[in-house]
Amino acid sequence: MSGQRPRMKNILIAALSLFILAPTAQAVETLRIGYQKSSTLITLLKQQGTLEKDLARQGIEVSWHEFPSGLPLLESLNVGNVDISADVADTVPVFAQAAGATLTYFAQETASPQAQAIVVRQDSPVQSLADLKGKKVAVTKAAGTHYLLIAALNKAGLKFSDIQPAYLTPADGRAAFENGKVDAWVTWEPFLTSVQRQLPTRTLADGTGLAQYKRYYLTGTAYAKAHPEVLKLVFAELQKAGEWTKAHPDQAAAILGPLWGNLDSATVEAANLHRTYQVQAVQPDQLGEQQKIADAFFAAGLLPKAVDTRGVGIWHP
Numbered sequence: 001m002s003g004q005r006p007r008m009k010n011i012l013i014a015a016l017s018l019f020i021l022a023p024t025a026q027a028v029e030t031l032r033i034g035y036q037k038s039s040t041l042i043t044l045l046k047q048q049g050t051l052e053k054d055l056a057r058q059g060i061e062v063s064w065h066e067f068p069s070g071l072p073l074l075e076s077l078n079v080g081n082v083d084i085s086a087d088v089a090d091t092v093p094v095f096a097q098a099a100g101a102t103l104t105y106f107a108q109e110t111a112s113p114q115a116q117a118i119v120v121r122q123d124s125p126v127q128s129l130a131d132l133k134g135k136k137v138a139v140t141k142a143a144g145t146h147y148l149l150i151a152a153l154n155k156a157g158l159k160f161s162d163i164q165p166a167y168l169t170p171a172d173g174r175a176a177f178e179n180g181k182v183d184a185w186v187t188w189e190p191f192l193t194s195v196q197r198q199l200p201t202r203t204l205a206d207g208t209g210l211a212q213y214k215r216y217y218l219t220g221t222a223y224a225k226a227h228p229e230v231l232k233l234v235f236a237e238l239q240k241a242g243e244w245t246k247a248h249p250d251q252a253a254a255i256l257g258p259l260w261g262n263l264d265s266a267t268v269e270a271a272n273l274h275r276t277y278q279v280q281a282v283q284p285d286q287l288g289e290q291q292k293i294a295d296a297f298f299a300a301g302l303l304p305k306a307v308d309t310r311g312v313g314i315w316h317p
Helices: 004-021 040-048 050-056 070-078 091-098 144-155 170-178 191-198 221-226 228-247 249-259 265-272 288-299
Strands: 029-035 060-066 084-089 103-109 116-121 136-139 164-167 184-188 201-206 215-220
Touching: 029 040, 029 070, 040 050, 040 084, 040 228, 040 249, 050 060, 050 228, 070 084, 070 091, 070 103, 070 215, 084 091, 091 103, 091 144, 091 215, 091 288, 103 221, 103 228, 116 144, 116 191, 136 144, 136 170, 144 184, 144 201, 144 288, 170 184, 170 191, 184 191, 191 201, 191 265, 215 221, 215 228, 221 228, 228 249, 249 265
Parallel strands: 029 060, 029 084, 136 164, 136 184
Antiparallel strands: 084 215, 103 215, 116 184, 116 201
């Protein structure tokens, strides 16, 4: 028995030595990014892998989560299922605020009013915005096009209640429009250029003079406070991606076309001409149209309460 004690002691010492000398596994943090098919710059970063390489140097992995539209994306952001949101239309944060979300803007793309429009089929009897009265119009709820529709109807002296809205995703909106189930479709790029090039259509109005159509990048307020260094890196990569997209339209189209339903390169390039892809920091004095959007939706009975669009966090790089 006494002979076993030295052996046991040696085994324990050896085991302890292995434990001490073994490399300690570093805890890996994960950045969860939510995006849509139309999230051009984030999609390019995902395909090229540049963002993931930069974050890996800081011990951060990336997981990607695709959403059909901006509203469910921000709902997921608000409940903590994703950490940052790729670009969403300017209307989406307004709906999220009305639902009580605590969000922080960390970047924006400058205005691209021609990147959305109201279209009808070429042979449609609808010749003007005023002719939409009583008609069925496909639109994605809370998308930038939703506000464009309200603004266009107001310009024509109509109220939102004067039409029959059909709330559809872009894919379902395209199918309904193509099959004559709706009288008009309000959509954005790249869906807009795609339908204009593939079907005989007419454009009743784009966003010029009606809706600026900015796209915002958001995060949860708690995440913005805890991880400013991550947002700084993402912000810098978005700026680079925007500049690269404009400088290399053909290469960008070659990457995006297959991801956008196998669109041909010419269609993708034409669609991207309507977006500035100029990424900037968000300034409080630039949120004026956000309040106009909130007020318009509330007046149309589409928001449950009035929203003060200044009641959001703004992260500065």
